[in-house]
Amino acid sequence: MRKTLLAILLALALVVIPAGNALALTSQNVDVTATPAFISISNAPSTWTINGITGSGVIAPNTTYYSNPGGDTVSPTVGGATDGECRFTITNTSTVAINLTVLFPHHTGGDASTNSDAGTNGATSFGAKTYFTGQASAAWVVAKNTGSAVGKSALGAGVGIKWGLIYISQSNAWGSGTNMTSTVNITATAS
Amino acid sequence: MKKLIGLIVVAGLLLVGCAQPSPPPVVQTPEPPPELYDKTWISPGKVEVGNFYPGARAEYPLTIHNGKDEPAEFSVTYRQPDNVGEGYAIAPSAAQSWVIIADPAPVVAAKETRDVLIAVVMPKGTKAPPKWEFWIAVKDVTQTGMVQTELACRWLVEMK
Numbered sequence: 001m002r003k004t005l006l007a008i009l010l011a012l013a014l015v016v017i018p019a020g021n022a023l024a025l026t027s028q029n030v031d032v033t034a035t036p037a038f039i040s041i042s043n044a045p046s047t048w049t050i051n052g053i054t055g056s057g058v059i060a061p062n063t064t065y066y067s068n069p070g071g072d073t074v075s076p077t078v079g080g081a082t083d084g085e086c087r088f089t090i091t092n093t094s095t096v097a098i099n100l101t102v103l104f105p106h107h108t109g110g111d112a113s114t115n116s117d118a119g120t121n122g123a124t125s126f127g128a129k130t131y132f133t134g135q136a137s138a139a140w141v142v143a144k145n146t147g148s149a150v151g152k153s154a155l156g157a158g159v160g161i162k163w164g165l166i167y168i169s170q171s172n173a174w175g176s177g178t179n180m181t182s183t184v185n186i187t188a189t190a191s
Numbered sequence: 192m193k194k195l196i197g198l199i200v201v202a203g204l205l206l207v208g209c210a211q212p213s214p215p216p217v218v219q220t221p222e223p224p225p226e227l228y229d230k231t232w233i234s235p236g237k238v239e240v241g242n243f244y245p246g247a248r249a250e251y252p253l254t255i256h257n258g259k260d261e262p263a264e265f266s267v268t269y270r271q272p273d274n275v276g277e278g279y280a281i282a283p284s285a286a287q288s289w290v291i292i293a294d295p296a297p298v299v300a301a302k303e304t305r306d307v308l309i310a311v312v313m314p315k316g317t318k319a320p321p322k323w324e325f326w327i328a329v330k331d332v333t334q335t336g337m338v339q340t341e342l343a344c345r346w347l348v349e350m351k
Contacts, residue, residue: 028242028244028247028351029242030241030242030243030244030247030249031239031240031241031242032239032240032241032250032251033238033239033241034235034237034238034239034251035235035236035237035238035239036221036234036235037234037235037236037237038223038224038227038232038233038234038236039232039233039234039236039342039343039344040227040230040232040258041342042230042340043338043340045336045338046334046335046336046337046338047336047337048337048338049337093226093227093232094232094236095224095227098236099274101273101274144273146271146273147271147273147274148273148274149273149274150273150274165338182337183337183338183339184337184338184339185330185339185340185341186338186339186340186341187273187326187328187340187341187342188340188341188343189236189326189343189344189345190236190237190344190345
């Protein structure tokens with residue numbers, strides 16, 4: 001009778017202590033947690049015609065172009081780009097600070113000029129960089145085909161910033177006479 | 192006889208206890224601030240996975256909101272991160288095949304909010320750095336123009 005009572009008590013104890021928790025120490029539970037944040041950005045304008053701000057829109061080989069409202073071939077201030085030298089405005093409408101990363105993929109069509117990923121041009125390859133207002137030239141980040149470094153880190157929630165692009169056309173002459181295209185991608189991630 | 196019944200009850204309870212699956216992740220779904228109603232956003236910003244190991248599975252829903260006044264198609268894709276957090280390595284190239292995206296091309300109605308389940312299932316016998324990162328990128332493919340935006344959720348995985 002005593003043994004039966006013991007068995008019933010043990011059974012009750014197992015009911016009261018959740019078996020899942022009791023086994024958690026020895027099982028291989030995976031922990032998943034998430035930051036309850038909302039990631040959102042806006043960017044304007046979404047267009048840039050290289051050499052089309054004050055120029056003809058025709059791209060010459062071996063030439064550096066800027067998305068600078070002051071002139072297609074006018075460099076932003078090397079000591080620190082100003083708002084007036086930036087074409088684009090990006091606003092962090094997220095609830096948290098974000099990092100911004102810019103990719104400038106290889107062209108398709110025509111001469112299919114490829115991104116050197118070095119910020120410099122060469123035969124059949126172009127270079128690209130980004131600059132954000134206030135950044136000196138040493139901080140301008142190479143915009144790669146993939147794997148760019150963060151262009152602007154920890155942009156605060158609700159904060160807008162102006163920015164621009166630099167494009168250095170391939171060093172050799174075009175051969176195809178046909179347009180080529182590339183779409184720049186700016187990615188926002190939580191800091 | 193009574194002892195036998197007692198033992199059967201105990202054994203049954205033990206078996207039931209062992210069969211209980213691990214509890215699902217606690218999904219926190221805070222309300223977005225009202226000013227985000229007409230903005231396109233994703234949530235969460237980061238998913239942290241701990242105690243991961245070959246043969247394990249982790250999942251979390253990615254929420255997408257279309258802030259536009261018309262429907263938009265989104266691409267939801269695995270991304271090798273362009274840059275990673277301190278102490279983390281870029282995900283192994285094989286990791287792309289470990290990630291399951293329930294709906295990689297959702298068409299989201301105007302002002303609609305939609306969940307897309309993301310799961311990472313690491314096969315047994317595969318290897319990964321102690322801490323690795325990948326991104327789930329969300330892009331409105333109806334965007335036009337030379338400069339387009341993308342939102343990405345960072346997955347930070349720490350191995351057991």
